[in-house]
Amino acid sequence: xxxxxxxxxxxxxxxxxxxxxxxxxxxxxxxxxxxxxxxxxxxxxxxxxxxxxxxxxxxxxxxxxxxxxxxxxxxxxxxxxxxxxxxxxxxxxxxxxxxxxxxxxxxxxxxxxxxxxxxxxxxxxxxxxxxxxxxxxxxxxxxxxxxxxxxxxxxxxxxxxxxxxxxxxxxxxxxxxxxxxxxxxxxxxxxxxxxxxxxxxxxxxxxxxxxxxxxxxxxxxxxxxxxxxxxxxxxxxxxxxxxxxxxxxxxxxxxxxxxxxxxxxxxxxxxxxxxxxxxxxxxxxxxxxxxxxxxxxxxxxxxxxxxxxxxxxxxxxxxxxxxxxxxxxxxxxxxxxxxxxxxxxxxxxxxxxxxxxxxxxxxxxxxxxxxxxxx
Ligand SMILES: Cc1ncc(COP(=O)(O)O)c(C=O)c1O
Numbered sequence: 001x002x003x004x005x006x007x008x009x010x011x012x013x014x015x016x017x018x019x020x021x022x023x024x025x026x027x028x029x030x031x032x033x034x035x036x037x038x039x040x041x042x043x044x045x046x047x048x049x050x051x052x053x054x055x056x057x058x059x060x061x062x063x064x065x066x067x068x069x070x071x072x073x074x075x076x077x078x079x080x081x082x083x084x085x086x087x088x089x090x091x092x093x094x095x096x097x098x099x100x101x102x103x104x105x106x107x108x109x110x111x112x113x114x115x116x117x118x119x120x121x122x123x124x125x126x127x128x129x130x131x132x133x134x135x136x137x138x139x140x141x142x143x144x145x146x147x148x149x150x151x152x153x154x155x156x157x158x159x160x161x162x163x164x165x166x167x168x169x170x171x172x173x174x175x176x177x178x179x180x181x182x183x184x185x186x187x188x189x190x191x192x193x194x195x196x197x198x199x200x201x202x203x204x205x206x207x208x209x210x211x212x213x214x215x216x217x218x219x220x221x222x223x224x225x226x227x228x229x230x231x232x233x234x235x236x237x238x239x240x241x242x243x244x245x246x247x248x249x250x251x252x253x254x255x256x257x258x259x260x261x262x263x264x265x266x267x268x269x270x271x272x273x274x275x276x277x278x279x280x281x282x283x284x285x286x287x288x289x290x291x292x293x294x295x296x297x298x299x300x301x302x303x304x305x306x307x308x309x310x311x312x313x314x315x316x317x318x319x320x321x322x323x324x325x326x327x328x329x330x331x332x333x334x335x336x337x338x339x340x341x342x343x344x345x346x347x348x349x350x351x352x353x354x355x356x357x358x359x360x361x362x363x364x365x366x367x368x369x370x371x372x373x374x375x
Contacts, residue, residue, distance in 0.1 A: 006316040007183035010356045018245040022238045029236045037240035040247050045168040047195040049202035052240055053209055056155045056179025056192035058233035060087035062205045063175040063194055067149050068093040072122040077106035078321035078341050080127040084153050085322050097323040099338040103277045104129040108138040115146045123149040128157035128167055130287040136165050139172040155179035156286035159254045168195045185253055186246035188239035209233045256355040257285040260362055264288055267366045287318055291347035311368045315349045
C-alpha cells in the first residue's frame with residue numbers, strides 16, 4: 001500500500017492546462033485571472049467582496065489590521081492552526097483563549113459568559129474547525145447584543161453551510177478568511193482569500209494587499225500614493241487560474257468527502273472510536289476527527305501513530321492547543337481553564353480525508369485502525 005496521508009490535493013489535466021495557458025499569456029501576476037477568481041469566489045460564497053491573497057495567514061493579517069486596534073481583547077480558540085491567533089498578535093491585540101465545545105469549535109456560550117463579565121472585549125475570532133460552520137444564530141446574537149467585531153476563519157470550511165447560510169458569506173461576521181493550501185478543499189499551491197460585505201473594509205484591505213498604495217484616474221500617469229503601511233500579499237495569475245479551475249469542481253470534491261464521512265461514521269458505530277461529530281450537513285469536512293479514550297486502553301496515542309505509520313497510514317493531530325505553545329507560554333498564556341480542549345487533545349486524531357482517497361484505501365485504514373485498537 002502506498003503511503004496514505006491525512007489530506008492531499010486532487011489535480012487533473014484541466015487544472016494543469018489552465019496554469020499553462022496563463023504562462024503563455026501576457027500577465028503572470030495581477031492579471032485577469034485574479035479578478036475572475038475573486039468574482040467566482042464571491043459568487044460561490046454568497047458574499048459581496050473577495051480579495052485573493054498570497055496565503056490564508058496573509059488574509060488573517062490584513063483582516064486583523066482593519067478590524068483590530070492595539071491592545072484590543074479578542075476571544076479566540078486554542079483549537080486551530082497557529083495563524084489564527086498569531087494574526088491577533090500581529091495587530092498588537094491580545095488573544096483571550098476560550099474552551100471549545102463538543103464539536104471542536106469555540107464554545108460560543110462561554111464566549112457570551114466572558115463578554116458579560118468583561119465589557120472591554122472587542123472581538124471574536126472563531127474557526128469553522130474541521131469544516132463545521134459556526135452556529136450562526138449564536139454569532140448573530142453575540143454581534144447584536146455585545147456589538148463585537150467577528151472574524152470567521154473558514155480556512156477549513158469553504159462549501160459548508162447552515163441552512164441557506166454559506167461559510168465565508170459573512171452573514172453574521174465582518175470578515176472571513178479562506179486558505180487554499182494543498183491539504184484544504186481546493187488549492188492554488190499557496191493562497192488564500194478574504195471575504196466581506198463591507199465596501200469600506202474591502203477597500204482598505206485591497207490597499208493593504210498592495211503596499212498601501214493608491215492610483216486614481218485624476219493622478220498624473222506616473223503617480224501613485226502610499227497612504228498606509230501595506231504589504232506585498234499579492235497572489236499570481238497562475239495560482240488564480242488554478243483556483244478557478246479547482247473551484248468549478250469543489251462541490252464534487254465535497255460530495256466525495258461526504259461519501260467517505262458516511263463510511264467512516266458507519267464503521268465506528270458502537271466502537272471505541274468516536275467521531276467528533278457524525279454527518280449532519282453542517283460541515284464540508286476538511287478533516288475527519290475521531291476521539292479514543294486512550295486512558296482506558298493498553299495503547300498510547302503515540303503507539304497508535306507509530307503503528308499506523310508502519311502500515312503506511314498517516315494520521316494527524318489537529319491541534320496542539322495554541323495557548324500551550326512555548327511562544328504563547330512566554331507571553332503568559334497556558335494556564336487557562338479549558339477542560340474540553342484538554343480532554344479532546346488527549347484523545348483526538350484525524351483520519352485520512354481527501355477526495356482522491358479510494359474506497360480500498362479507506363477500508364484498509366479502518367481495518368488497520370480497529371485491529372491495532374483491538375476492537
Ligand atoms: C484554521 C486555519 N487558519 C489559517 C490557516 C493559514 O492558512 P495558510 O496556510 O494558507 O497561511 C490555516 C492553515 O493551515 C488553518 O488551518
